[in-house]
Amino acid sequence: MNLGQRFYLREVLSGLGLTAGHFFRNMGKHIARSLGKKDARGAVTIQYPEERRPLSPRLRTLHRLVRREDGSPRCVACMMCETVCPARCIYIVAEEHPNPEIEKMPQRFDIDLGKCVFCGYCVEACPEDAIRMDTGILEFSAYDRQSMIYTKERLLSLEPAGTDGRPRSPIPIPPRRHP
């Protein structure tokens, strides 16, 4: 340290100048915002539940099963995703499809989200484009492991995210702890 630094005072003042500069610049922006200037931001904070970060369209979010025109799953129960899954979180039971054109359909299609590692291999492996990870939902939480297993019906009911990146399906936040 040179002499000027050993006396603290100059360095302290320059530090105070820096933080005071931040204070007044941000305060000015806060005031401008409250006066109606909407593009002025005094803080980098995103107030999460009300405000959400924009997500990349390529982001892997909660899975959904794609539906056919009649609402039945596009999945043909070929077991490719179950085979490729490194976390072994997919469980499929196949059954006969009523339409003779289509060979099979899943009777059960469960994904254990407590095990899933969100690698996206299931989406890559699917020959029918029947499973996608584009719901935009990140907040799937539960109070017990059983509730983390999503069944076929639940996965079928999910919608892809809108053009603004916001999820269109209701976010599955459990209301309260099970007794």
Place this chain on the structure above:
Amino acid sequence: MSLVADLGIAFGRVAFVMLFVLNTAAILGWVERKQSAIMQDRIGANRASIFGIRALGLFHPLADTLKMLTKEDFRPARADKVLFSLAPFVSVVFALVAFASIPFGDTLTIGDRVIPLQAVTLNVGILYVFAMLSLGVYGVMMAGWSSGNNFALLGGQRAAALMISAEIAIGASVMGVIMIYGSLNMMDIARAQGQLLWGWLPKWGIITQPLAFILFLTAGIAATKRIPFDFPEGESEIIGYNVEYSGMKFGMFLMTDMVETTVLAGLCTALFLGGWQVPYLYAEGFHFPWGAELLLSPLAVTVLQVSAFVTKVAVMIFILMLIRWTLPRFRYDQAMKLGWLGLFPLSILNIVLTGALVLAWGAR
């Protein structure tokens, strides 16, 4: 009748100061959070609400107090029962009464009564404030020692060491101010700061005693035990004197910090920033050095003076908060070195220089 009026006036003076200090201390919790947030490009706590009204997070101090009041009040089995319970009260009471002799305005004349605007009129006001501030450390030491915890004891010991090194520098740096204005009465000091140097410059303490102001501010921050001198408690890293405290007793230590910050801001204002003085404002109105005049009623003058005092205290608190959220913590030995080898000799030098100047220019 006159006795009742006297009692009422005395009560009013004390009540004004008490309410001012307590409310400022309560709001300081909010100021601290919000100011640090804005300095750090954040928003700060804003979620506490009453019927959906958030009021910029102003309800957070209220929520904090409620939380502390309803928390468990734990006392360790090996703690000294009496001293352990007494310590936070000692701490907070001495901090609260220290503000009593700081004047917040000149005299107010109602009928034939002349009321000095300070809680208690003392002709040794400065000594009283410093005595109260020094007694505050007993609360901290009691807290550390009576907890029955070695870490708390060490924290209390650090607080005592810091307090001694800071108190000496505070006392010695204020000597220069006392020599310039020739009084220990804070009202007299505030009044003397209304004079003008060379006919235009207000004779405030910061202008006549700039070195003393810096020394006093540094030592004063050390006396409040806040960052950069917060090694007695060291909120997150080192264990302080208040480890064993919980609930509202812990809250009282927090409150002591806030009250001491207010007292320090009030002291700086009274001694160095001209107290309640507004530049060029005299008892009958403004007299500007370029000859212009603006006459005001006595009541308007008093209102201006009190609001000037409050504004100056607010600005000082802003600066103290700015320092608290900018500087990193001094280590124990660094702070001791700063106190004994830096502040103390410089205050002595300031006394010598001031003495020479007063001798040369003649005492005022």
